[in-house]
Amino acid sequence: MSNKSQHHPPNKNRNIHNLLAVIAFIFVIGSLAYLFKIHSSNPSRLLKAESSSQTNQTAKKSFENEQDQENDQDNINWKKQDETVKVPILMYHAIHVMADSESGSANLIVAPDTFESHIKSLSEQGYYFLTPEEAYKVLSENVLPNGNKKIIWLTFDDGDADFYTNAYPIMKKYKARGSNNIITSYIGKEGFLTVDQLKEMKKNGMSFQSHTVNHPDLSATSDNEQGTELTESKSWLDSTLNQDTIALAYPSGRYTDTSLSLAEKLGYKMAVTTNEGLASAENGLYALNRVRILPTTSPDDLLSTISW
Numbered sequence: 001m002s003n004k005s006q007h008h009p010p011n012k013n014r015n016i017h018n019l020l021a022v023i024a025f026i027f028v029i030g031s032l033a034y035l036f037k038i039h040s041s042n043p044s045r046l047l048k049a050e051s052s053s054q055t056n057q058t059a060k061k062s063f064e065n066e067q068d069q070e071n072d073q074d075n076i077n078w079k080k081q082d083e084t085v086k087v088p089i090l091m092y093h094a095i096h097v098m099a100d101s102e103s104g105s106a107n108l109i110v111a112p113d114t115f116e117s118h119i120k121s122l123s124e125q126g127y128y129f130l131t132p133e134e135a136y137k138v139l140s141e142n143v144l145p146n147g148n149k150k151i152i153w154l155t156f157d158d159g160d161a162d163f164y165t166n167a168y169p170i171m172k173k174y175k176a177r178g179s180n181n182i183i184t185s186y187i188g189k190e191g192f193l194t195v196d197q198l199k200e201m202k203k204n205g206m207s208f209q210s211h212t213v214n215h216p217d218l219s220a221t222s223d224n225e226q227g228t229e230l231t232e233s234k235s236w237l238d239s240t241l242n243q244d245t246i247a248l249a250y251p252s253g254r255y256t257d258t259s260l261s262l263a264e265k266l267g268y269k270m271a272v273t274t275n276e277g278l279a280s281a282e283n284g285l286y287a288l289n290r291v292r293i294l295p296t297t298s299p300d301d302l303l304s305t306i307s308w
Ligand SMILES: [Zn+2]
Pocket: 157, 158, 211, 215, 251, 252
């Protein structure tokens, strides 16, 4: 082909025309591909469109809430900081009125009224509730949403059923978001969340991350077994909720150096501990501090603990 055209100089003009036509064609195809991409690049938007076709009122409502949140997220300008950013990662467990028989685990139970007082004051103070993906962005890129230092990541461990009945309605009321670290083999068992509840809450700003399959003490578990716990809980969450699970919470905050490297190797982007304090990249992304919330924590205690 190229030999032939060299021997036929009169074809030169035609070649140039052909070339221009090809360039124009590539341009048109490129533009169409770009337009197609911006319409289809957000798979969650597609899922939402599907979910909005349900006709019951709650489904519609949740669709609208989600749109609000997404609009907020779209408008965020993530501003690079000079100072190392700190993220208060709150650690809650159960949210219910404690029974007398539960005094042994009192520190893990916060009353709904107390919980609401926390969320209300965070909301009134203008705190921005991070998703796990946003928390990762903040920590790994040292950025703040619109330069706002008032950020918070609410985490709950264990996937207790009261997250759905007590915590979730309060969080929805204040448009707060949070994530529950679930023990995947407990889902559907008495006292724990169900798959349907996970799916419903996920549509309304909650997210679900890994707290392993069986909640073992990882510091007393073989490397092999640790690997299984981390891999299987992540793949269960990934497939059940159609997501990429990025965070792990070590059961009871117990872990070894092997746990940290396994978490990284097996596809988690970060992991939270029960070590007290505000999180920062200086902890290492696989050993992030959290702020333990006690039944006695007042909104003022909370606000003073998390300011930096
Ligand atoms: Zn736990």
